[in-house]
Amino acid sequence: MYYPLMENVIVSLGPFAIRWYGLSYLAGFALCWWLGRRRAAKLSAAGEAWSKDEVGDIVFYGALGAVLGGRLGFVFFYGFERFLEDPLWLFRVWDGGMSFHGGLLGVVVGFFLYGRHTGRSFLQVADFMVPLCPPGLGFGRIANFINTELPGRITDSPLGFYYPCDAVRNLSLTCTGQWELVTRHPSPLYQAFTEGLLMFLLLWWFASQPRRRGAITGLFLMGYGVFRFSTEFFRQPDFGIGFVAFDWLSMGQLLSIPMVIAGIVLLLRSRAQPLQGSA
16 A cells, blocks of 8 residues: 555645644544543532633643643653754744654643642542543544654555655665655554543543552553553654664653553552542
8 A cells, every 4th residue: 555645734734734643632532631621520410529720721721831832842851862963943833853752751741830820739630631632632643644654664565555755765765766665554544542542431431430640650650661562563663763772662661661661660659549530
C-alpha cells in the first residue's frame, strides 16, 4: 500500500491556518472535558464531589501542562543539539515536535498545582483525570500519521506502507524519486490503537467500580508504559538519536521503563489506601 498523502493544513486564511495536529489537540481536550463532566456526575452520585465547573478548571491545568511540557520534553529529550544551535527553535511550535513523556511531566505539575489550589491530593486529581486522557493521545497519533511523521521500521508485512521519500530522507539516504522502494510499519496507527483506544477502554472499565486511591493512576502508568514499549519495536528510532542502549532500546522505550515501575509501585501501594467512588 502507498501512504495516503494528505495536506497537514485543513484550511488557511492569510497568515492563519488550521492544521490537523492542532485540531487533534483541541478534539482531545474537548472530549476530555465532555467525558470529565460525565465522570464527575457519576462520582458525585457515589459520594465523591466533583462539580462541572471544576472539570473545566482541571482540564485547563492539564492542557496547559501537556502543551508546555510536551514541547519542552521534545526539545530536551529529542532535539537538544538543535536547541543549542538555535534556542529560538523552542518557541517555533509550528515546526512540529511534541513529546508524550514531557507532556506527562507537565500534566503532573498541573495536577499537583490544581490539587494544592483545591485542597485535594495529587492522586485524587490524577485518579479522576487519567481515564479521560487516552482518546487525546490517540488523536495525536492519528495526526502524526496524517503529517507523515514517525515512520515505522522496514517490513514485508501486508500492513506495510510505501512511504514518500520526503518523509524518510534522513532515514534512507539513498531514497530517490517520490516513494521509498520498501514498505514500513505505520507505527503511529499502532500507537493510536493501543495508547488511545485500548487504554481508554481498559481505564474506563477499571474506573467504573470503586478503586483504592492511586490504583487508576498506577494502571495508566503501567499500561501506557507497556503499550509504548511494545509498539516502539515497530517504530523507527528518531533520526540523530538512534538506539540509546543495547542496539535495540529506543529513547521512547527508555523513558517508558520508569512509567512501568512507578505504575507497579502505585498499584501495590494502593492496597493500603481507602476506596474511592465509582464512575
